[in-house]
Amino acid sequence: MPASLDELVAVEVSAADGVPRRLDVGERLVFGRGPGVDLPLGEDRFTSRRVGEVAVLADGVRIVNLSRKQALLVQAGPGEPVRLPALVQGSHDGGHLLRAGSALVGSARMLEQRLAVHVVVPPVAPGEIEPPPYGISTEARVRMNLETREFMVALLLCRPWLERPDRIGRLPSQPELGRLALETANAHHLLRRIDADAESRERFHRKIHDHVKTLRGKLARHGLVPAEEVVGHSAIVSALLHFDVIGPRHLALLQDEHWLSVQENKWWNCM
Structure with missing residues (x-):
């Protein structure tokens, strides 16, 4: 039976210059420039007050665009990023589900300026997902996050x-x-x-x-x-x-x- 995220390690979300925030299933985090966000992104006036939301589900992480002015990009590997359009009043595109791995998330400017939010999601089905060729050994019980x-x-x-x-x-x-x-x-x-x-x-x-x-x-x-x-x-x-x-x-x-x-x-x- 596939494992769910609540049986594994927490999801980690961090700003480019910050300490990772750990989220468990059912928790969510809003990031942006404005007051009241969970993960503040500084004072750049070109950054939306509410850029996006990361919500942890049992089968992955839902990334949603909260900006009414800018598209939200999700760069989860080489190639073109997933583009989530700006929020239109009365509509919602459902966001993007990241099931495992990591992604850089932000507006085009944030990615260009290396200010993207970094989201790391543990695999939801160990053994069913092919591990990357550069995975680490746990023999010595020393684990290192490859993306630090x-x-x-x-x-x-x-x-x-x-x-x-x-x-x-x-x-x-x-x-x-x-x-x-x-x-x-x-x-x-x-x-x-x-x-x-x-x-x-x-x-x-x-x-x-x-x-x-x-x-x-x-x-x-x-x-x-x-x-x-x-x-x-x-x-x-x-x-x-x-x-x-x-x-x-x-x-x-x-x-x-x-x-x-x-x-x-x-x-x-x-x-």
């Missing part, structure tokens, strides 16, 4: 040894990790900013340091690296690869258009 900045930092840290099984490649330093992440995410405006301004560069490097620190702590909590010793990049990468938290299959993400689009949305608004 932390995961990109971990993947780029491991990349030299993933590409060279003999593990003689030099691992990147934290400043190098930050530059690689911005280049991969096509966040060139941030590259120019940290190159030109020492204070911005220092603040950005602290963010990368925090990602690595969080990763190290996650591994230590599961007993994969020593908890009370100084642990360098080589020990972190060794643990991630040995316990199959990250593997060669994840290199495919670096060519995955949807994953890159999600990461671009995350990194463009990280400062």
Whole structure:
């Protein structure tokens, strides 16, 4: 019997620069610029006061356009996004049902400006949905959300040894990790900013340091690296690869258009 969403993990919804909000079956969230919304999107006057709604159902997530002026786009993978027309008084198009996976949601301007809302939906029927080739192993009980900045930092840290099984490649330093992440995410405006301004560069490097620190702590909590010793990049990468938290299959993400689009949305608004 197919599982329903209430038997699985919660749906996650986040603004481009915010912490994910978790929703269970029966809950809904309205996002936009105006007062009274559940997920505020800043003060951009071109953003509707009520952009859209995410409602969690037993068989997926219903995404509805609440704007009377702008179409709502749902980008759930490569190719053309689903377009939900502007709300017309007295009518309702029923929205779009996202059954599993992730999507970037927003007006055309929001997607272009990397300000889209990110919706992540767990699969409703495990075993019936073909897992992506870059899915992660749960053997080590360490789970990472592939669509976070932390995961990109971990993947780029491991990349030299993933590409060279003999593990003689030099691992990147934290400043190098930050530059690689911005280049991969096509966040060139941030590259120019940290190159030109020492204070911005220092603040950005602290963010990368925090990602690595969080990763190290996650591994230590599961007993994969020593908890009370100084642990360098080589020990972190060794643990991630040995316990199959990250593997060669994840290199495919670096060519995955949807994953890159999600990461671009995350990194463009990280400062």
